[in-house]
Amino acid sequence: MDRTIKRKSEHLDIVLSRDVSNREITTGLERVRFEHVALPELDLDDIDLSTEFLGRRLAAPFLISSMTGGPEAAAEINKAIAKAANAAGVAFGIGSQRVALEHGGADAGLDRSLRALAPDVPILANFGAAQLLDWKDPAEDARRAVDMIDADGLIIHLNPLQEAVQAEGDRKWAGIRARLTDVVAASQVPVIVKEVGCGISADVAGALWETGVRIIDVAGAGGTSWAAVEAERAPDSGRRAVADAFRGWGIPTARCITSVRQACPEATIISSGGIRTGLDVARSIRLGADLAGQAAGLLDAALDGAERLRRHIAIMTEQLRVACFCSGSRNLAELRTAKLQDPVN
Numbered sequence: 001m002d003r004t005i006k007r008k009s010e011h012l013d014i015v016l017s018r019d020v021s022n023r024e025i026t027t028g029l030e031r032v033r034f035e036h037v038a039l040p041e042l043d044l045d046d047i048d049l050s051t052e053f054l055g056r057r058l059a060a061p062f063l064i065s066s067m068t069g070g071p072e073a074a075a076e077i078n079k080a081i082a083k084a085a086n087a088a089g090v091a092f093g094i095g096s097q098r099v100a101l102e103h104g105g106a107d108a109g110l111d112r113s114l115r116a117l118a119p120d121v122p123i124l125a126n127f128g129a130a131q132l133l134d135w136k137d138p139a140e141d142a143r144r145a146v147d148m149i150d151a152d153g154l155i156i157h158l159n160p161l162q163e164a165v166q167a168e169g170d171r172k173w174a175g176i177r178a179r180l181t182d183v184v185a186a187s188q189v190p191v192i193v194k195e196v197g198c199g200i201s202a203d204v205a206g207a208l209w210e211t212g213v214r215i216i217d218v219a220g221a222g223g224t225s226w227a228a229v230e231a232e233r234a235p236d237s238g239r240r241a242v243a244d245a246f247r248g249w250g251i252p253t254a255r256c257i258t259s260v261r262q263a264c265p266e267a268t269i270i271s272s273g274g275i276r277t278g279l280d281v282a283r284s285i286r287l288g289a290d291l292a293g294q295a296a297g298l299l300d301a302a303l304d305g306a307e308r309l310r311r312h313i314a315i316m317t318e319q320l321r322v323a324c325f326c327s328g329s330r331n332l333a334e335l336r337t338a339k340l341q342d343p344v345n
């Protein structure tokens with residue numbers, strides 16, 4: 001089995017079967033407490049949760065975050081996610097297309113059949129920033145990634161900690177920024193840059209803005225810890241010890257949102273990393289996010305199929321609606337300025 005494919009399958013199994021949460025720190029979202037409105041002058045069913053993203057209307061500000069799991073698992077999960085996302089009216093990102101780009105896509109189910117299942121919602125292509133140095137013509141590969149699935153946007157993920165603690169990880173990162181600038185300039189769709197659970201700081205957000213990136217998914221700390229995942233699959237005790245020390249590394253999701261919003265007032269910000277409920281989505285929006293994404297928290301539902309995932313999203317949406325109702329917010333714009341009880345961070 002190709003090493004990249006084997007690694008992706010191991011990641012999926014580990015996330016499903018072990019505790020790979022950050023453990024040391026939380027997202028900080030739990031400290032965002034809305035002032036309860038005991039007399040909301042509005043009807044629950046009149047609350048409008050819709051928003052626009054990449055030129056399409058979403059029923060709720062929600063993104064199913066990118067996940068890979070090796071080709072066999074990925075094909076089935078991607079189909080379920082595409083169906084559920086379209087039924088629920090939310091955006092979804094597919095997992096890394098690296099294998100598909102390097103070895104051909106159809107076998108992983110990464111083709112335009114996903115668009116046929118999800119004609120109405122934004123679909124996002126994905127690969128890692130480290131590939132920008134490996135590939136001869138990254139702008140061309142970026143175009144192929146987008147064309148492969150007829151995507152509305154391209155996610156490039158930053159995962160330096162994961163690469164650093166992975167035995168076979170990419171150790172060369174110098175020069176990625178210049179390559180990113182070229183890819184953003186050449187891309188036919190908006191480029192979104194995300195972390196994978198360690199967060200984006202104000203300084204990094206500023207650097208990304210300079211490369212031309214206008215959409216940032218903070219993927220902060222408090223949820224899945226990729227150092228923990230890599231510690232679980234380390235080939236020896238030394239590697240395991242290096243990875244394990246960084247289990248709690250990263251910037252909590254709540255802090256990322258406030259500092260990225262300050263650094264880039266005009267950016268579209270996606271809150272992710274440890275999102276558990278629709279209340280976490282509400283808290284994220286109150287802190288300055290436009291959308292919220294979830295990965296590990298919906299994986300179980302996604303593996304059960306489209307219908308169970310659709311129900312999972314319906315629950316998150318209802319939680320967000322109740323948060324709007326009990327904070328007296330008619331829509332997401334009002335939620336953004338709803339009163340809080342305490343200082344946030």
Ligand SMILES: Cc1cc2nc3c(=O)[nH]c(=O)nc-3n(C[C@H](O)[C@H](O)[C@H](O)COP(=O)(O)O)c2cc1C
Nearest residue numbers: 065066067068095096157196223224273274295296
């Ligand atoms: C099984 C699994 C596979 C993932 N694969 C990818 C990937 O291929 N590309 C990517 O950008 N992020 C990937 N991620 C990271 C998530 O998109 C997300 O940023 C991270 O898990 C933090 O969110 P969470 O706390 O909701 O899990 C993966 C996550 C999981 C759980």
